Every structure is written in structure tokens, then in C-alpha cells.
Amino acid sequence: MNSELGEIVSLLLKEGLLTKKNALYAKRVQSKLGPEKTLIETLKDLKYIDEKQVKEVLRANLISLRIGDLLVECGYLSQEKLNAALDIQKNQPEKRIGQIIVEKQYMSENNFIDALSVQLGFRFIDLSIEDVDSSAFENIPVKWCMSNHFLPVRKVKGKTLIAFADPFSKTDIRGAEKLFGKNFTIGIAAPYMIEKKLEKIGSGIINPRAAVDENTAIGIVDSIIGNAIDQGASDIHIEPFEERLQVRYRIDGILIPYKMFPANAATMVAARIKVLCRANIAEKRRHQDGRMTFEHKGNSFDLRTSVFVTIFGEKIVLRILNRIDQIIKFDQIGMQPKMLDRFKKDVLNVPSGVMIITGPTGSGKTTTLYSCVSEISNPQTSIITAEDPVEYVVEGICQCSIDPNINLTYEETLRHIVRQDPDVIVIGEIRDNYSAKVAVHAALTGHKVLTSFHTEDSISGLIRLMNMEIEAFLISSTVVCILAQRLLRKICTHCQGPYTPSSSDLKLLGYGSDDMKKYTLLKGKGCPVCNHTGYRGRIAVFELLVLNEFVKEAILDCRSSYDLRKISMETTGLVTLMEDALSKVSSGVTTLEETFRCIPRLIAPRPIHEINRLLGVS
Ligand SMILES: [Zn+2]
Structure with a gap:
């Protein structure tokens, strides 16, 4: 029983500062207050104990206490994070738990020290x-x-x-x-x-840290990049600070601390990377960029490098570019059954018209665009692209990489592209009125145009296009569909377990507490496989707007975005980004937390069973 109350409360009981009855009462009160309130705080609120008593009992029993439990009991750290840290410690027993907590940035060093000095009354020096x-x-x-x-x-x-x-x-x-x-x-x-x-x-007596020489720098850089590739990172951040060199990986869109190196490693590491990407080694006062190829386990990887000068030295970001074999088959991009059918039948299989994929940077637009291209690529079709720059090389299609340095601009390329007798034109991105006009006019002359855009959702994509000096009737007669998308992290299948959503989360969706009961929602506890994040890999969520005559009419009438959204939902079977995400939450692929983090809440979602019916999810 006492273990359930936590170590500090057990100590208070043992010292006779608290009665068992009061402790159990406080526990019941706390369970009603929710996880944000700790038992210690509740006991204090109920005036069963005071701050001074807690401090005294902690200091008297210091040697028998564990730091992690203390931080959890006092509300500085979640139990999940502590478990993750303990898990890491199993493999690295030489590390102190406090060290792991700070290194993994579960708490900042200052908060950590602060917590100890406030809770224990130790003097902070x-x-x-x-x-x-x-x-x-x-x-x-x-x-x-x-x-x-x-x-x-x-x-x-x-x-x-x-x-x-x-x-x-x-x-x-x-x-x-x-x-x-x-x-x-x-x-x-x-x-x-x-x-x-x-x-x-x-100093002079011993030197605990050997200086980082050129050879160790080569080893450090190799292990930083090799590990990042093994972990499926998209970017590597190497950041110099006054006291240390920090390395973090962006995995599934989130930065994850990898390792700290002594500050004196920074210069050699930067020099090594500059050698690899053929940047100017002597230049340390200006920002630079470059490219490199990195051989790893028999594969070669392209990396784009950016060197940025900060007050403590050069911060380096390496972007690991996609490899050709990473093009995802169209059936596997994460579209739910009915949406996928619809997209194939009404979008990919129609011979002409503009298809737009929209979303912010890093939402997976490019991946989807390439999946579409490789899906429609066949010997009878001529496909030509203008991209800035070419990110994947696709066999059997002609790709042009924009290069403003030699005056090979978008405008210039698009002017020539239509004279190449293409069936399908891929315009990497609509970024100005000119490229929008080219897309619409190419579609008008019978071409199929695939392109991407930079807007929140499908309806704002439509509105944005209407504001680009293009006649409304041209939009309504050429645009076939707008597909909005986002990437959500998937729950780690190694550590997933069922969980019940909080009523406040459900309230945000306009759902009652019973509306999700039918579905088994999952959540990852965190394990070594997922870097203790509870997530591994990502899945796309989509909002597909296929223009029908009602929507076209609304465009011609220049209706508001509210009207357009309403008409689309009522007449085209549009399922919003939020709704597609919720469907994926209900099937245990991702979490509500992740949904709220990534997706705009524009309009209240419909009940899950109705969304699943629209998407053909059983
Ligand atoms: Zn896991």
C-alpha cells in the first residue's frame, strides 16, 4: 500500500508526521483532481503536512531516497519520462539518472538543480x-x-x-x-x-579530457551521420554552446537529443564536415552551405549542409536527402479505402486538369507528388517536370532541376516545357501568379498538371488560387482536385498499450465521454526502439476536395471560405484533415495528442462512425 503512496509519503508516515487515514483520504482527493496535482501538493493543500516537514524528512533520509522518484512525486517529471530514463540507464549503468534526465532534455539542467534545491532546501551554489x-x-x-x-x-x-x-x-x-x-x-x-x-x-596535475584531434573528429563525424541514417533521421543538428557541443536528430519531425560532446570538439568537427562538403575551412565568420555524399553500409547518401555562425562557433545542420528507393507505392501512402478509390478514379485517371497537393513545409507533399507521378508513369505517357530542386530521381520521366545561378529560372523553364509535347506536366510548386497561370493554361490545352501549394487546408488552397489574378471560370474549369495533407507520428508498436482519452480532450472535439468508448485507443509508453518517445514512423492524413458542379458554382459566385467548406462537406463527401486523423486515432494508428499538435481545428468533426463510413473504414 505504502509503495502506491510514494516514497516521500511513506517516509512521512514512518516518522509519524502523517496518519495513514489522512494519507489515504488525500490520495482519494488527488485522484479526483487529475494527474497535474501531486499527492504531496494535495497533502499540503489539506494542511496535513507543511513544506518544512517535507524538507526535513527528505534531508534526514537522503541516502535512502531515489532522485527520480522524488522528481516524479514532486511533479517535476512524468512517470513515463522517468521510466524512459531508467530504461536508458539499464544499458548505460555508468551514468547517473540525473545526468540522463538532463541529457535527454526531460528537464533542463537549471530546472533540475532548481528542483533539488527547492525541494530539499539544499543550497544552490x-x-x-x-x-x-x-x-x-x-x-x-x-x-x-x-x-x-x-x-x-x-x-x-x-x-x-x-x-x-x-x-x-x-x-x-x-x-x-x-x-x-x-x-x-x-x-x-x-x-x-x-x-x-x-x-x-x-590543471598541471592531471588532464581528464584528452584534446580532440583530427582522427577522433573523423570518428565522431562518421558516428554522428551513420547513427542518424540508422535511426531514420531527416536532419542532424550540431550545435556549439559555451560548455558543450550538442547533437540532435530530427526523427519523424521532432528533434531528439543524441549526444553531447566536450566543447573543444566543436572546431574539429566543423572542420571535418567542411572538408566533406567542400566548404571553405578557413572561413569561420560567415554562413556557408554545401553538399556531400556519405557512404554508409554499402549505400551512398546525399547530404545538404548548412553552416551558420553563432556566438559560440559554427552551428551545422545536415539534411539527409531522400533516396530513390524511398518512393512510396501509391496504395501505401495512407489514404483510407474510399478516398483512395475516389482519388484514383476521379483524379489520377482523368486525362487533363490541375491536381494540387497542399500543406506546410515538411507535410509530405513531395512524397505524395512523386507517388502520383510514378503511379501514372507508363510507356504511352510523356511526363516532364520543373522542380526546385529535383529531390527524387524517377525512372522514365524527364526531370528538370531549376538553377537560378545559371539563369535557368522557373519562368524560363515553364515557358519551354509546354513546347515539349508532354501529356503530364509536373510543376514542383506554385509560388507566384505566373506559375499558377502556366498550370491553368496547360490544363486548358488538354494537359494533366500535377503541382503543390503552400496552404493550411484544401479550401484555403482554393481561396488562395482565386486571389492570384486568375479568372474564376478558369479555376472552375481546370482544377480537378485539391489534396491537403499532414504527417502524424505513428504509435510505436513495440510499446503501445490501450488508454482512455481525457474528458477535456474529447470536449475540444465536441465529443461526449462515451463517443470514443467503442474504439480501442492506443498510446506508446516509450521504449528503446522509439527513442522513448512512444512514436515511430509517420502516417499521412488527407483532406481530398474533388470539385463538383456545386463547388464550381460557388467559385464562380466568389463565395466565402466558410460557404465553400460547407458546400464541399455537404456535396462532395469531403472529410476534413481533422476527421481523417480522428479515424486513424480510432484505429490505434496515432494519438489525439499528435492530432492536436499537427492539425488545425477549423470546424467541429462529425461522429467517428460517420467519418469511418465516409472513408470506407470498417
Ligand atoms: Zn516504443
């Missing part, structure tokens, strides 16, 4: 301001301090004030006891500051 008194160091072996992560700061009334990186570490505390007996006061300071001070004091 800001070593960037406070000086270390050399008398505190008399006869103290620096090496011993380094291996036990503490720093004697000064003597106060006969006791030595010691800054610990982790006051919960039994070995560190015992290490201090060996030198000072019980004659010291515990303080907390940032681990890297302790290390830095010790290094300074001990």
Missing part, C-alpha cells in the same frame, strides 16, 4: 559567480573530488560547504565522508561547472 576558497582545498586530492563529482567550496563555522553534482549519489556522499567525516554541508551545483572548476584547480 552558482559557481559561475561564487569563488572557491583555496583553504577548503588544503590537503584534498583533486583527483578524488573529480571521480566523486564534488567540489569543496569554503569553510563555514568549521564545516566545509561542498557542491555536489548529485547529492543522491551514495558513492559521491561517501567519497566526501572519507575526507571530511560528517563535517560538511551539502550544496548543489551544475555538474559541468564542478568539473570545470576542478579542472582549473587541478
Whole structure:
């Protein structure tokens, strides 16, 4: 029973500061208040205990407490994140749990130290301001301090004030006891500051960190890029800070901390990358970019490099470009059955007209565009493209990569493209009135035009087009469809488990608490396979607007976006982005959380069973 109440409450019970009856009552109250309120806070609110008692009991029992449990019980860290950190620790037992929590950025270092000093009443020692008194160091072996992560700061009334990186570490505390007996006061300071001070004091005696030389830099860069490819990252961020070099990966659209390196690695790592992408190594004061090819496990990968000068050195971002074999078969892009049928029949199989894919950057438009192109590509059809730049190479079609450096502009290319007798024209992106006009006129002369756009959803795509100095009747007679899309992260299948959505989430959708009961919603707890995020891979959600005569008439009448949306939903069978996402939530592919994170809430969704009926999901 006591374990359910948590360690701190158990201690309070043991010390007789709290009765069991009160503890259980508070537990019932807390369960009604929801997960945001911790049991400790509830006990305080009920005036069963006060702040001082909690601090005293914590400090008296320091050695038996675990830091992670303390952070969870006091509401600084979620249980899921703690579990993830503990999981990571299993593979890296040499790391302290606090270190993992900070490295994975479950908490910032400052919050972490703050939490400890507030909750435990330990003195926070800001070593960037406070000086270390050399008398505190008399006869103290620096090496011993380094291996036990503490720093004697000064003597106060006969006791030595010691800054610990982790006051919960039994070995560190015992290490201090060996030198000072019980004659010291515990303080907390940032681990890297302790290390830095010790290094300074001990310089000349020992050098704990070997300098990063050229060979280690080659190894570091290889492992950073190789690991990113193995993990399916799209971008690598290498960021220099005053005290460290941070490396993060963008996986499934989210930045995930990979590793920290000592700050002195930054220059060599930057130099190595600049060699690889043929940038100017001597230039360290200006932004640069370049490209490189990286060989990994028998495949070669193209990487685009951007070097950006910051106050602490060069921040480098590497974009791992898509490989040819990554074009997804059209049937597998994530369209639900009825929408897929409709798209094939009314869009891909019609000989002419404009098809527009819309969404923000990183929403997967390009992938969908290429899937469509490879779906309609066949020996009887001539397909020609104008792209800025060509991202995937597709066999059997003619692709032109725009290059403004040699004056090969969009405008120039589009002017020539129609004279090439194509059946299908792919215009990478409609970015101005001119490219919009070319698309519409090519469709008018019997071509099929595939292109992309940059708008929130299908209706705003239509509105935007209507505002591009193109006659309304040209739009209504050429545009076949507008397909809006987003990418949502998929639940990790290794750690998924059922969960019940909160009533506040359902309320946001306008749903009652019973409306989702029929469906088994899933959520990932986080495991090593998914980097402890609970998600792995992504799925597209779509909103397909196929223009019918009602919509066309509304365009000719220049109706408002509200009207257009209403007419589309009522007459074309349009399912909104939000609705398609909810259907995928109901089948356990993604979560409500992810849906709210990525999708605009423009109009209240219909009941799930109705959405699933429209999409042909059983
Ligand atoms: Zn997982």
C-alpha cells in the first residue's frame, strides 16, 4: 500500500508526521483532481503536512531516497519520462539518472538543480559567480573530488560547504565522508561547472579530457551521420554552446537529443564536415552551405549542409536527402479505402486538369507528388517536370532541376516545357501568379498538371488560387482536385498499450465521454526502439476536395471560405484533415495528442462512425 503512496509519503508516515487515514483520504482527493496535482501538493493543500516537514524528512533520509522518484512525486517529471530514463540507464549503468534526465532534455539542467534545491532546501551554489576558497582545498586530492563529482567550496563555522553534482549519489556522499567525516554541508551545483572548476584547480596535475584531434573528429563525424541514417533521421543538428557541443536528430519531425560532446570538439568537427562538403575551412565568420555524399553500409547518401555562425562557433545542420528507393507505392501512402478509390478514379485517371497537393513545409507533399507521378508513369505517357530542386530521381520521366545561378529560372523553364509535347506536366510548386497561370493554361490545352501549394487546408488552397489574378471560370474549369495533407507520428508498436482519452480532450472535439468508448485507443509508453518517445514512423492524413458542379458554382459566385467548406462537406463527401486523423486515432494508428499538435481545428468533426463510413473504414 505504502509503495502506491510514494516514497516521500511513506517516509512521512514512518516518522509519524502523517496518519495513514489522512494519507489515504488525500490520495482519494488527488485522484479526483487529475494527474497535474501531486499527492504531496494535495497533502499540503489539506494542511496535513507543511513544506518544512517535507524538507526535513527528505534531508534526514537522503541516502535512502531515489532522485527520480522524488522528481516524479514532486511533479517535476512524468512517470513515463522517468521510466524512459531508467530504461536508458539499464544499458548505460555508468551514468547517473540525473545526468540522463538532463541529457535527454526531460528537464533542463537549471530546472533540475532548481528542483533539488527547492525541494530539499539544499543550497544552490552558482559557481559561475561564487569563488572557491583555496583553504577548503588544503590537503584534498583533486583527483578524488573529480571521480566523486564534488567540489569543496569554503569553510563555514568549521564545516566545509561542498557542491555536489548529485547529492543522491551514495558513492559521491561517501567519497566526501572519507575526507571530511560528517563535517560538511551539502550544496548543489551544475555538474559541468564542478568539473570545470576542478579542472582549473587541478590543471598541471592531471588532464581528464584528452584534446580532440583530427582522427577522433573523423570518428565522431562518421558516428554522428551513420547513427542518424540508422535511426531514420531527416536532419542532424550540431550545435556549439559555451560548455558543450550538442547533437540532435530530427526523427519523424521532432528533434531528439543524441549526444553531447566536450566543447573543444566543436572546431574539429566543423572542420571535418567542411572538408566533406567542400566548404571553405578557413572561413569561420560567415554562413556557408554545401553538399556531400556519405557512404554508409554499402549505400551512398546525399547530404545538404548548412553552416551558420553563432556566438559560440559554427552551428551545422545536415539534411539527409531522400533516396530513390524511398518512393512510396501509391496504395501505401495512407489514404483510407474510399478516398483512395475516389482519388484514383476521379483524379489520377482523368486525362487533363490541375491536381494540387497542399500543406506546410515538411507535410509530405513531395512524397505524395512523386507517388502520383510514378503511379501514372507508363510507356504511352510523356511526363516532364520543373522542380526546385529535383529531390527524387524517377525512372522514365524527364526531370528538370531549376538553377537560378545559371539563369535557368522557373519562368524560363515553364515557358519551354509546354513546347515539349508532354501529356503530364509536373510543376514542383506554385509560388507566384505566373506559375499558377502556366498550370491553368496547360490544363486548358488538354494537359494533366500535377503541382503543390503552400496552404493550411484544401479550401484555403482554393481561396488562395482565386486571389492570384486568375479568372474564376478558369479555376472552375481546370482544377480537378485539391489534396491537403499532414504527417502524424505513428504509435510505436513495440510499446503501445490501450488508454482512455481525457474528458477535456474529447470536449475540444465536441465529443461526449462515451463517443470514443467503442474504439480501442492506443498510446506508446516509450521504449528503446522509439527513442522513448512512444512514436515511430509517420502516417499521412488527407483532406481530398474533388470539385463538383456545386463547388464550381460557388467559385464562380466568389463565395466565402466558410460557404465553400460547407458546400464541399455537404456535396462532395469531403472529410476534413481533422476527421481523417480522428479515424486513424480510432484505429490505434496515432494519438489525439499528435492530432492536436499537427492539425488545425477549423470546424467541429462529425461522429467517428460517420467519418469511418465516409472513408470506407470498417
Ligand atoms: Zn516504443
